[in-house]
Structure formats: structure tokens, C-alpha cells
Amino acid sequence: MRQFFTPLAISLALVLSALAPSASARDLILAISEGSSGGTDHARVISKYQGLADVIGRSINKNVAVIFIREFSALEDGLTQKRFDLAMARPSDYPARAIRDHGYQYVASGKPDGQxxxxxxxxxxxxxxxxxxxxxxxxxxxxxxxxxxxxxxxxxxxxxxxxxxxxxxxxxxxxxxxxxxxxxxxxxxxxxxxxxxxxxxxxxxxxxxSEPQPYFPLIASNALSTAEVAAIQQSLRKLPDSPAGQKVLDTIELQAFDTGSEQRLAKLLLWLGL
The missing domain is CATH 3.40.190.10 (Periplasmic binding protein-like II)
Structure with a gap:
């Protein structure tokens, strides 16, 4: 199957990733997949999620760059090959399988749940x-x-x-x-x-x-430490507490982030029979 890595910003980000010696020396990559019903404009996705990327970056003192993943095949390949430092995907089974099969870490899921x-x-x-x-x-x-x-x-x-x-x-x-x-x-x-x-x-x-299930999970690769994941989670939990944080949530169309749904996300795969 042909790999799909357009637009140019994705290719550039991955080239930089390959050249960089460590995560601390480069921007971290936050891959966004909005599923089959999501938008198709890379610039729109960057504008929509950059505020969230900035919140994540400030929490761990790193820059975070947003890339848009349009096709599920590219999402699957990127997670399998661990090309993404962070990923937030609306098809919740993809992040769940990345945790189970490819060493990614749970960070949070969006509220409300999906049904x-x-x-x-x-x-x-x-x-x-x-x-x-x-x-x-x-x-x-x-x-x-x-x-x-x-x-x-x-x-x-x-x-x-x-x-x-x-x-x-x-x-x-x-x-x-x-x-x-x-x-x-x-x-x-x-x-x-x-x-x-x-x-x-x-x-x-x-x-x-249906029974509610975790929605739009955010995961992190093992390039991020346990302490960094905890710092990101703390910042995400605080978003509803300030006007600036609420604006970030409104922009990405979430009410809040749930940082306690890791076990439910793992059970989702069993529920789906995957």
C-alpha cells in the first residue's frame, strides 16, 4: 500500500526527526487524525490544534509541532514505526492499539465520551x-x-x-x-x-x-519520560480553570480532558473484539 505523507510540512517534520539526535534537540511532533469525517486542510488543523500543542509544550519546556494525518493507513504506519512523539486520534482504536502493541503511553482522552x-x-x-x-x-x-x-x-x-x-x-x-x-x-x-x-x-x-467509550485519545511515545507525561496531564486537567484554557478546549471542540481513562481505553479493544 502506498504511504501517504503529504503535505510538505509532514515530510519536513519527519526529516528533521530523523536528523535530530534526541527529542530534546528538536520539536516534538503531535500527529492529529480527525477520522473519516474530519477536515482535509492541513493549515486548518494546525490552526485548530496549535493552542493545544503550545499547552503541551509549555508543560515540558519543549516545542510541539502539529501535523495532520488524513489517511488511516498513514496513521497506522506512523504509530507502528513510532514516527510521532504524540498522537491524538478520533478513531480511538488506533491509539489503544498503539499503547498495546507499539509501546506508546496513555496521556488522556477527550470529554465527553463517544457513543x-x-x-x-x-x-x-x-x-x-x-x-x-x-x-x-x-x-x-x-x-x-x-x-x-x-x-x-x-x-x-x-x-x-x-x-x-x-x-x-x-x-x-x-x-x-x-x-x-x-x-x-x-x-x-x-x-x-x-x-x-x-x-x-x-x-x-x-x-x-451505546455504552460510552473513551473519545479522541492522546498518547505519547516512549521518547517522553513518565514525569513529562505526568506534567502534560496536569496541564490538561487545568484547562477548564482559565479563560485561555477554556478557549483551547472550545477550539478543539472538547469539554475537558480525562486523564483517568487508561483502563477503559484498554478494555475498548476487547469490547470491539480487536
Whole structure:
């Protein structure tokens, strides 16, 4: 599979990383992946997350540079090869596997937690999850994290999506389109998606919510010491306590950081069957 390392800023950062003798002599790299529904503009991501990178950097007296990882294959490869000093990824299974398999350290996850929302349009007569069997369903593509989360949740509720009539769409916005235009009866979306946030306001209903799971985890490579990770965690916990910190949270669309969800993140992989 072709490696994907554009734009130029990513390549430059990795070249500098290779040339530098140690983490203390260079900028640390914070890789950001917003998942399949995230933005595609590198400059926008730098602008959005540089405030967070600065908070992290000040806590350990180092510069932190933001890079945007658009494709999951590049995220997986970068974590496997330990190219990133820090990574924050919305597909939570990627950071969880990097901790389990590649020696990364847990730092924090975002609040609120992430959930699979099973949704129906306002005209629907469905009132319980058991009633969706045999109905026309619409879900994001099978590789999407939320599809994995919804699949695991429904399986625990006795519903096997492999045995159901399921349409697959690329974007979560398409789930809403299918439901609102009677192309499907029930759908699954992420609790943090734009669809979920506006669904009930439009008069539609959320039929079921999955067990909450850690959202948008932040991890660190073993290039950072245990003391440095602790210092970062302390700074993240304090963000809601000041106007400047709250602005950072608002910009990255989080309420706060949870630095105590390490065990829950590890259990997520078991919950997903990964």
C-alpha cells in the first residue's frame, strides 16, 4: 500500500526527526487524525490544534509541532514505526492499539465520551431496539470506527448486522439523508457527529445509545519520560480553570480532558473484539 505523507510540512517534520539526535534537540511532533469525517486542510488543523500543542509544550519546556494525518493507513504506519512523539486520534482504536502493541503511553482522552447513537426519523413507529430487526439500516462504511462501535453494541443487544439489510455510506451526513428521505428506516452515527448533535433538535429521535467509550485519545511515545507525561496531564486537567484554557478546549471542540481513562481505553479493544 502506498504511504501517504503529504503535505510538505509532514515530510519536513519527519526529516528533521530523523536528523535530530534526541527529542530534546528538536520539536516534538503531535500527529492529529480527525477520522473519516474530519477536515482535509492541513493549515486548518494546525490552526485548530496549535493552542493545544503550545499547552503541551509549555508543560515540558519543549516545542510541539502539529501535523495532520488524513489517511488511516498513514496513521497506522506512523504509530507502528513510532514516527510521532504524540498522537491524538478520533478513531480511538488506533491509539489503544498503539499503547498495546507499539509501546506508546496513555496521556488522556477527550470529554465527553463517544457513543454509537442508533437513530430513527420523526415519522418512525419504532420504539425499541428489538424492533429494528428486519428493517432497512444505514451505517458508515465497515472500516469506520463508529461502524465497529455500532456493530459491537448491536451484537451485544442480539442484533447481527451481517444478517440484516444494511446500506453502507461514506459520510455520517449521508446516514441522515437516507433516513430523512425514506431510503432507510434506522441508522447509526457517532454521538460527536454533526448529525447526532442536531438530530433531536430537528424533531427526530435517538432510539438507543451505546455504552460510552473513551473519545479522541492522546498518547505519547516512549521518547517522553513518565514525569513529562505526568506534567502534560496536569496541564490538561487545568484547562477548564482559565479563560485561555477554556478557549483551547472550545477550539478543539472538547469539554475537558480525562486523564483517568487508561483502563477503559484498554478494555475498548476487547469490547470491539480487536
Amino acid at each position: 454509537c447513537f442508533i437513530i430513527v426519523p420523526k415519522r418512525s413507529t419504532l420504539t425499541s431496539l428489538s424492533q429494528i430487526k428486519g428493517k432497512r439500516m444505514v451505517m458508515p462504511n465497515p472500516a469506520a470506527y463508529m461502524t465497529k462501535l455500532c456493530t459491537a453494541e448491536l451484537k451485544r443487544q442480539g442484533i447481527d448486522l451481517e444478517q440484516e439489510d444494511v446500506k453502507r455510506v461514506k459520510e455520517q451526513g449521508a446516514v441522515a439523508f437516507f433516513l430523512e428521505n425514506s431510503f432507510a428506516d434506522v441508522g447509526g452515527v457517532a454521538s460527536y457527529s454533526g448529525v447526532a448533535k442536531s438530530w433531536e433538535a430537528k424533531g427526530h429521535r435517538v432510539l438507543h445509545k
